[in-house]
Amino acid sequence: MTSSGFTLIELMVTIAVLAIIVSIAAPSISTQLANQRVKSTVSLIENALKEAKAESVIRRQDIRVIYNDSITPRTITIENPTAILNTYSINDRSTINIIPTPVSTVTFRPNRVISGDNDVVYSICDSGSSSETLGQIRVNKIANISTTYSGRCL
Template sequence: MQQIKINHGFTLIELMVTIAVMAIIATIAAPSFGDMIARQKLNTSTRDLMMAINQAKSQAALMKTTVALCLSRTNSDDDFTKEECAAAVIPEYTATNPGPPVVPVLTELKKEEVVKTRVISVKINSDVVISSTSASTLLFTDVGSANSSETFSFCKSGLQKSVSVTRLGIMSQTSGTC
């Protein structure tokens, strides 16, 4: 009587075919996975900006003073600090009293307080490109409205997201290509 052999594993041919099929699927999925990561980085930077805008509006109205919002980097500066933001956007940060001797309006201690409480920096992913026409700063008044209408634009892998802020502090988001 013949004994029937029961196969308990893969043959080498079956293994090679399985690996080939997996390789084909991986090459099809890789580009779309890369696009998904690019979209996610762009969406995260946009969402972080919108949350920071809401925080700055609320903080300005709550504290009854101006609050500056700045991107953590600009087209020309990869490390835009909160101090640089305050100097660029908040007028009294660099103001001086006239007359000899010329004295700054704010002491160093007051400047530190301004940076801590009245400057919000938005961290933008280093892989996301800030469009050359994009705003990099925004000042909110003591009632929570923006000092000017601005548009922040980000690009990543041909995709663009723009966040526009009106003088009333109303935000709108648009998508496109760059």
């Protein structure tokens, strides 16, 4: 009697091998997803800052970029003295620290500088993983915006 098909043992061995492969790959996929969320949030904030910088020159007025973490979803808002120009929602799993600490607003002036005496640094991490890349956006006194991916989140 000849039969074509799989035996129960062959099927169980195949499932065991697949389970081992998935268990090896899962942590790597999780880290990649966390890194991608960090890069997405960095890109969103960087674009908002660049938009505000351009608007301040075009409109010839101060434009503020406000990070609001007191509401859900957290937002980045671009506004001039009379109106809100744009609002961006931040991913719930992204954590953002701004240095200097009490600063949540960056004001771009038409003469291509920011208000205040210090550079402003946005540090972005992902709360879903402890080993992801740290993304940083630095806005210096003359309104240059630079992005780096280095180090690990604490």
